[in-house]
Amino acid sequence: MEAEENGRPWRVIDLNGSTYENDDPVVSGRDILGLGGFAPATEYILIEIRKGRTHLVGPDDKVDLKAHAGARFRCAPGDRAFTYTFDEIGQVSCEETIEVNELAAIFTVPEDKEMVLERDDQPDVILRPDGVVSFGPAGVEDIVTRKRRDHEFVTVTVFATAGVFPAEGALRVKADTLVSDVLERAARKLHLTDTAAWVVSIDGRDISPGLSFAQNGLSGHVDLDWLPPEGGGGDA
Structure with a gap:
């Protein structure tokens, strides 16, 4: 047969x-x-x-x-092929970037787990649908699956005029992390300068970057819109 x-x-x-x-x-x-x-x-x-x-x-x-x-x-x-590990097993990609949706099609991940991108000395990045993972220089080293820990952490994605941070999906940080700490990381990655007057909001509601996510009443997954004020400047 x-x-x-x-x-x-x-x-x-x-x-x-x-x-x-x-x-x-x-x-x-x-x-x-x-x-x-x-x-x-x-x-x-x-x-x-x-x-x-x-x-x-x-x-x-x-x-x-x-x-x-x-x-x-x-x-x-x-x-050349691009190598990475998934749950400590060596894998290979024919392209320098791969969509998170393609990774999900290759690897079966239980509903109670999530794909996490690990890099040395950097916060974990939760891979989310429609994200893009890079295997190029300074790219991915390891992807692992872990039990979801939504009650302990906030996952956050920053949307700015210059792009999305992180491109792979969402940064996972503790709820007592200052919003400004995440914005600083986004500015470095997206090469943003002169952002002191920029406004950060969620669904049209301004939040305070000087407070933590918990102090701003934020939990679960958070999408931050970080933009110059109307008529304002700032390099994007």
Whole structure:
């Protein structure tokens, strides 16, 4: 009996979200790329995604499609792959950035857990839908799953004219953290200057950056709008 995934026989190959018919049960990376018109194969990075693991596939590497039922493939132009860990297991990406939604499609995360980006000497970042994770220089080192701790922490995202901080989703900080501390981090990351007169608000309600999140009556997840006052200046 032919191995199947989601009702599709092994001969249907999923590459970058498109499907291609194939009659050979054992194919090379070059063969897979050729189905999508990606040539020459040496100009692309190809990875296989299967059972919560990602693997680099070279142009001449062989893939047994019957044995690897349910595998998906992703490719991108380039000459290097990007490595990271997920729950201490080494993984690989064919692109320098990846959407959080794609990570969620690769790894099954229980509802009572969340994906957390860890970096040395920096607060944890909670990965949220529609966020973007970078694997480039000074990018991601480790992603782990942890029990949700909403009662102990506030998760916060800052929206400014120059962008969103953090781009991956939300910063997790203790409820007694000053709002200004998070704004300072956002300013450094987004290269903002002359923000002394800027106004921070939530759903149109101004809050005090000199107070903590708890003192401002904020809990759970918080989206901060941080903008110059109407008619005001400030580099963005």
